[in-house]
Amino acid sequence: EIVLTQSPGTLSLSPGERATLSCRASQTVDRSNLAWYQQKPGHAPRLLIYGASNRATGIPDRFSGSGSGTDFTLTISRLEPEDFAVYYCQQYGNSLYSFGQGTQLEIK
Amino acid sequence: QGQLVQSGPEVKKPGASVKVSCKASGTSITNSMHWVRQAPGHGLEWMGRVGASGGSSSSTQKFHGRVSMVRDPSTGTFYMYLNSLRSEDTAVYYCARGTALRAFDIWGQGTMVIVSS
Numbered sequence: 001e002i003v004l005t006q007s008p009g010t011l012s013l014s015p016g017e018r019a020t021l022s023c024r025a026s027q028t029v030d031r032s033n034l035a036w037y038q039q040k041p042g043h044a045p046r047l048l049i050y051g052a053s054n055r056a057t058g059i060p061d062r063f064s065g066s067g068s069g070t071d072f073t074l075t076i077s078r079l080e081p082e083d084f085a086v087y088y089c090q091q092y093g094n095s096l097y098s099f100g101q102g103t104q105l106e107i108k
Numbered sequence: 109q110g111q112l113v114q115s116g117p118e119v120k121k122p123g124a125s126v127k128v129s130c131k132a133s134g135t136s137i138t139n140s141m142h143w144v145r146q147a148p149g150h151g152l153e154w155m156g157r158v159g160a161s162g163g164s165s166s167s168t169q170k171f172h173g174r175v176s177m178v179r180d181p182s183t184g185t186f187y188m189y190l191n192s193l194r195s196e197d198t199a200v201y202y203c204a205r206g207t208a209l210r211a212f213d214i215w216g217q218g219t220m221v222i223v224s225s
Binding site: 037045054092100101 | 211
């Protein structure tokens with residue numbers, strides 16, 4: 001099973017700042033099989049990025065994904081108040097799916 | 109884009125079984141349906157998947173023998189059965205539509221399952 005480790009656990013930033021979230025895999029992940037989700041309290045996760053760098057339908061262009069191999073990044077260029085939430089990366093490999101433990105993005 | 113509508117909350121005793129349903133509305137399932145759970149205050153945990161036609165399913169080793177994921181062909185509703193419940197199974201259970209690119213693009217609203225004596 002591929003283990004995803006996200007960092008930092010908590011990120012404290014202000015609206016307007018840039019956020020950089022990291023996701024590291026224990027084995028190489030095909031970048032086409034790496035996705036990012038946003039989850040707000042009491043709600044289901046929402047798909048942001050698939051295939052490591054493709055924005056899902058309706059996702060603003062301030063969200064971008066990059067990376068390959070074992071290191072992937074989600075960047076939010078200018079934080080809006082509604083962006084403060086928990087973010088998860090997710091991968092598919094060896095016929096199994098797994099999620100990272102999440103990064104809490106909080107208002108500073 | 110459509111939605112996935114899940115069944116309501118459940119309270120079960122240890123050792124019992126639970127059935128959670130998930131039905132697509134305004135969209136179709138052409139690839140696979142997945143089940144993901146989230147314990148209170150914790151992250152997301154992928155449980156397993158069933159093919160769009162219900163013909164094949166797989167789950168993580170953690171749930172082998174305890175979970176069953178099926179599709180009712182007469183209604184198109186997907187079901188997740190979890191047996192031998194224990195307190196650690198207390199969680200919100202989500203169904204999520206799988207895509208060809210191995211992501212989950214539509215999620216159900218979640219079903220809270222509480223296991224308590």
